[in-house]
Amino acid sequence: MGGYLSAGRWFVGLGESSQKRKKKRGRDDSDDDSEEDEIMRTPQRKKLKSTSKYIYDTLFVNGENSDITIYALGKEWYLHKIYLCQSSYFASMFSGSWKESNLKEIIMDIPDNNIDIAALEVALGSLYRDDVMLEPAKVVPILAAASLLQLDGLICQCADIMTETISTKTVCCYHTAASAYGLELVTRNCVNWLEQNLMDMQRASLLQELSLELFEKVIRSPNLFVLQVEMDVYSMVKKFVFLKLMPSWNGNFKNLSKDADAFFRAYKPGLFLQTERGKKYVSLFRGVRLQHIINDLAASKHVEKDHIIPKEWLLPVYQQQWQCMLGLEQGLNQGPTEEAISPEVFDQQSLRCGRVIARETDYCWRWTGYNYGMDVLFTFANRLLIFRRNTATHPVVASVNLQNSRNIMFRVRVISYDSQGHVLYQKKGDLKVLSLSKDEEAVVLTNDKHVQFPLRISVNMLCTTPLGMEEPAEEPARPPSQPIMREEDL
Known part of the structure; x- marks a missing residue:
């Protein structure tokens, strides 16, 4: 009788007499025989205890055959130099002429308050196993311990977990930890998350936890996803x-x-x-784009009533916007051009506005405020975002500039994300200049078929050239003594 060993179990083969008995069986037994043969031919798998788990339990947990004892935070670990040397921290300690290289007991000084016994246990234990399960709630102490012991693999795993679990509850502590332990990618991911989600996911707890430096950085960012207009940025700062x-x-x-x-x-x-008390917040309020707040009467009155911003700040902004309006009225400003406005200036000066598209249907809207004769209608239909320079087609309650051509400089982004603020879909258009004739429209962004709703639309735009950046006029300016004349006066 023959047999074979498979997955730790011994299987007995069929002998000659057994095969003869099979031939005598009737036809009705054939199905049962085939199933039985199939079972016999399929080795039964039994999960063996892995070498990694055996090493972890025997050497790390039980400390068998230990040749070094580590004391830290009131606890002792019976460990092994050959495993500890996977850590650069211990490798340098046990090599060369350091006194610790010959010691059997090491007392570790833990200067980082983020490190606790549980975190140090995970970090040391990672030297004895192939994988480590990390909980987001404990990832910062583990990152601190991994950084102390210079465990690059565990540090990378902490960075991955942090990136995957950024939320309103974790973004501040993750940013602080990532900045402290040199995880630049995680730091950028936290800032990006705040730029995309802060205005849409405002919580008192989040605003209280944000540091002044981080909050100011996000407020000043050209990538801040604004909902709805700049006045809402001012309100959030307040x-x-x-x-x-x-x-x-x-x-x-x-x-x-x-x-x-x-x-x-x-x-x-x-x-x-x-x-x-207010001086420390001066730079923060400087990050608010006042020129796009005073173009609305209710907003400008609200700011004045708040008694926060000095008139010395506001008067130059009113003067600049008034002169810009005069330039448009007299035909000296047809809107921004790529030659006059650099991307850096656009990022600092552009109007920031946004809207939520709740479901897949047609939308048409405009952002209110004085837009210097440029009534821009925004339409979302069939996953297309369309700009239209409106002069007569749709009702207009404000003044409309009737120049044959007006320029608009803009950049559009769309994004959708889950309940934790993690991106499900996003698309970003390039910085562009459109020259639109009266009632002309243009498709500015096409979204993919797999776009998910609700969808957030963010628009940065300039309808005028900021004062002092206009291109030189083709004709010389009129002498001051020349009276102003209009066609109706002729």
Whole structure:
């Protein structure tokens, strides 16, 4: 009788007498025989205890045959130099003329408060196993321990986990840890997450946890996904500062704007940014693009009532916008051109606005405010985003410039993400200049068929050339003594 060994089990083969008995069986037994033969031919697999687990349990957990004892944070580990030398920290300690190279006991100094016993246990244990399961809630202490022990593989695994689990609850602590331990990619991912999600996922807890430096960086970013207009950026900055000044506030988030308004409007020492408490926030409010707030009457009055921003800031902005309006009125400004506006200037000066497209259907809208005679209609239909220079086709409540051609400089982004703010779909258009005749329209972005809703649309645009950047006029300017004349006067 023959047999074979498979997966640790012995299987007995069929002998000659058994084969003769099979031939005598009737036809009805054939199906059962085939199934039985199939079972006999298929080796039964039994999962063996892996070498990695055996090493981890026997050597790390039980400490068998240990040749070095590590003391740290009030705990001792019975370990093995040959495994510890996978860590650059221990490899350098045990080599050369260091006194620790011949010691049997090592007392580790742990200067990093982020490292706890559980994190150090995971870091040391990773030297005895092939893989490590990391929980997002514990990844920062483990990253700290891995950085101390210079465990590059574990550091990379921590970075991957952090990138995959950025959320309103983790983005601040992840950014702090990534900055401290040199994970530049994770740091950038945290900033990118905030740029894309901050305005849409505002929480009092998130605003309270954000540092002033990080918040200012995001507010000043040209990639900030603004919903709806620049006035909403100003309102968020105001809420952020209010929460920093009143850290004990724990009211309903729906009332946060109202409470912030009441606080600043009743601020007794005077205009907030001119007081001692307000000086540290001057640079933050400088990041708000006031030129795109004062183009709306209600918004400009709201800012003045808040008693935050000094008039010395506002008056030059009003003057600049008034002169820009005069240039358009007199035909000296037809809108931005690539020669006059660099990408860097566009990023600093452009209007930032956005909208949420809830489902796949047709939308048409405009962002309100004084747009210097450029009534731009935005249409989303059949996954296309379309710009239209409106002069007569649709009702217009504001003044419309009737120049034959007007320029608009813009960049468009669309994005959809899950409940944690992780990108499901995104598309970004290039920086472009369109020259539009009256009532002309143009497709500015085409979205793929697999786009997921709700979809966020972000638009950065300039409808005018900022003051002082206009191209030289073709005709000399009129002497000051020459009277202004219009066609109706002739």
